[in-house]
Amino acid sequence: ETGVTQSPTHLIKTRGQQVTLRCSSQSGHNTVSWYQQALGQGPQFIFQYYREEENGRGNFPPRFSGLQFPNYSSELNVNALELDDSALYLCASSAPDRGRVGTEAFFGQGTRLTVV
Amino acid sequence: GQNIDQPTEMTATEGAIVQINCTYQTSGFNGLFWYQQHAGEAPTFLSYNVLDGLEEKGRFSSFLSRSKGYSYLLLKELQMKDSASYLCAVRVGLSNSGGYQKVTFGTGTKLQVIP
Numbered sequence: 001e002t003g004v005t006q007s008p009t010h011l012i013k014t015r016g017q018q019v020t021l022r023c024s025s026q027s028g029h030n031t032v033s034w035y036q037q038a039l040g041q042g043p044q045f046i047f048q049y050y051r052e053e054e055n056g057r058g059n060f061p062p063r064f065s066g067l068q069f070p071n072y073s074s075e076l077n078v079n080a081l082e083l084d085d086s087a088l089y090l091c092a093s094s095a096p097d098r099g100r101v102g103t104e105a106f107f108g109q110g111t112r113l114t115v116v
Numbered sequence: 117g118q119n120i121d122q123p124t125e126m127t128a129t130e131g132a133i134v135q136i137n138c139t140y141q142t143s144g145f146n147g148l149f150w151y152q153q154h155a156g157e158a159p160t161f162l163s164y165n166v167l168d169g170l171e172e173k174g175r176f177s178s179f180l181s182r183s184k185g186y187s188y189l190l191l192k193e194l195q196m197k198d199s200a201s202y203l204c205a206v207r208v209g210l211s212n213s214g215g216y217q218k219v220t221f222g223t224g225t226k227l228q229v230i231p
Contacts, residue, residue: 033219042203042221043159058216090158092219104149105219107158 003027004093006108013081013115021076021111025093032074033105034066035090043090049074086115120222122204127228128194136189136225138204146217150178150189151203151222157178159203191227199229 013019025032030063031050035043045058049068063079072093078085089112092105128134140148147166151159165171165180165187177190189202189210201224209217 031217035221037195040223042205042223045218047218047219058218094217104161104164105152106161 003032004075004091006045006089006091006111008111009109010112011114013113015081015083015115017081018077018079019081019113020093021078021089021113023074023076023091023093023108025072025074025091026106029093029095030072031094032072033092033094034067034074034076035092036060036085037088037110039087046076081115083094083115086113088112120204120206120220122202122225124223125226125228127230128191130194130196130229130231132194133190133192134194134227136191136202136204136227138187138189138222140185140187140206140222142185142205142206142208142220145206146209147207148178148180148187149205149207149219150176150187151205151221153201153203155200162202183204187195194229196229196231199227201205201226 005024007022033048034046037043038045046060046064047054050054052068066079067073088110090110091108094105122138149164150162152162153159162176163171163178165178166181168182170179175192180187203224204222205219207217207219
């Protein structure tokens with residue numbers, strides 16, 4: 001148990017629809033990162049939120065957007081879903097303010113999104 | 117950007133020792149992580165290196181050479197439950213006190229432990 005929870009665990013959507021995925025970070029963690037993991041691949045960085053602001057983004061189009069709330073929980077929104085968006089979406093929380101030690105990211109169990 | 121390479125698959129025998137290598141090319145290096153991921157589950161943290169040398173934690177050890185852009189994860193006394201994917205991840209960032217820190221993962225090494 002990492003203290004990071006994601007919802008829902010599984011989701012099926014139709015191409016063109018919109019989806020919102022949710023993440024509650026571990027207590028004391030102010031940074032949330034989102035990753036997309038296709039089958040057989042490593043997690044791909046989507047973006048990171050630090051103290052409610054996006055402060056880093058990977059190579060994902062603008063239809064991938066997010067929010068972080070004052071309690072540091074976060075949402076990932078994907079518009080105009082495409083078949084290739086089918087993947088495991090992972091949320092990871094961390095506390096980089098602690099310096100070098102204790103800054104590892106803790107992952108939630110993920111949301112398995114299937115686009116049909 | 118970052119480039120991380122690790123072998124795709126490895127097989128080892130129960131009770132043996134296995135070394136999983138990871139090479140990386142990056143700027144702004146600020147630490148290297150190893151994660152274990154069982155099929156269908158989230159990655160779980162194993163180790164963290166930011167300075168050169170060996171970090172030992174029970175049956176798992178991780179080594180880093182920043183000048184060579186090289187790390188390895190060493191697993192001793194292999195158990196069947198160690199069959200999983202092992203992800204090498206490199207962090208880059210502007211500072212240690214908050215702010216942007218991006219973690220890039222390799223594609224993972226799928227380890228199969230056989231009896």
